[in-house]
Amino acid sequence: MINYTNILREHNLKATPQRLAIADELYKKGHISIESLYELMVNKFSSISLATIYKNINLMLENSFIQEIKIPYSKSVYELTQAPHSHLACEKCFAVEDITIDLNSIIDIITKESSFKITSTNLVLSGICENCQLG
Amino acid sequence: MINYTNILREHNLKATPQRLAIADELYKKGHISIESLYELMVNKFSSISLATIYKNINLMLENSFIQEIKIPYSKSVYELTQAPHSHLACEKCFAVEDITIDLNSIIDIITKESSFKITSTNLVLSGICENCQLG
DNA sequence: TTATTAAAGGATAAATATTATTTTTTATAT
């Protein structure tokens, strides 16, 4: 179990128990939606407010402690900030997996062909995950 | 000016004046958010209801007449359904451009390396558009 | 054409989702 106290502080976020719990859930689950996170947090802090979830998610986003991943035909999920990577989104069970894909060649081509200056990439590949292919 | 009557009907959508106007705006603007679309439509149909916008957008999505594009740190925009393609999103002026990128090699690699069955791709490249680089 | 009918639009209420406000509590630096 990782202690996120210092990592939170490095992102200018006070290390409150609620935030440590959010970080811990994000670490354990990998990707969580707002509503799932709220349900998980209520188990740990019975009196936690939904507003606290939103305020923390927004602050964590602003301070780049977490990232939002927008999924087609589904709700956004959030993850701890890591090295840039892409995502696999299962259309059946809505699970989200990380995947590292080298997009540099694509960026190079676009940079040469157009005048658009790319600063970040967001790639979500939708389909059916291994588990759902079996069932 | 394209007449979308038949195209709407092919998607099992009645060709009402409101829908023809929505199609026309999507064609002209390329990508529009819900609120922008509502503003544009009020100019043409002063008594149009916001619910009509939502109902039509949802129906058009269900019938694949349009697509939703989820943009990082911004609101979704909608476009007429075309051949699959990717998007360039300007972080400054929030304009969205279409761009055709061949992602087949990437899909092939993932298909070989993992058990995930990819059915569609969603790539949004964020950055600064040509216009905003000048200003 | 006109009549019929299922569907769409308008108005508005209701439900969800998100943000703001106020007071109480707490993490952190001194």
Next chain:
DNA sequence: ATATAAAAAATAATATTTATCCTTTAATAA
């Protein structure tokens, strides 16, 4: 240990999206 700025809790307020109900209309066929 104390002071203080920030966070949490408890709402209230907004914003966004969907549902409802009644009226109007597009599509179909006689």
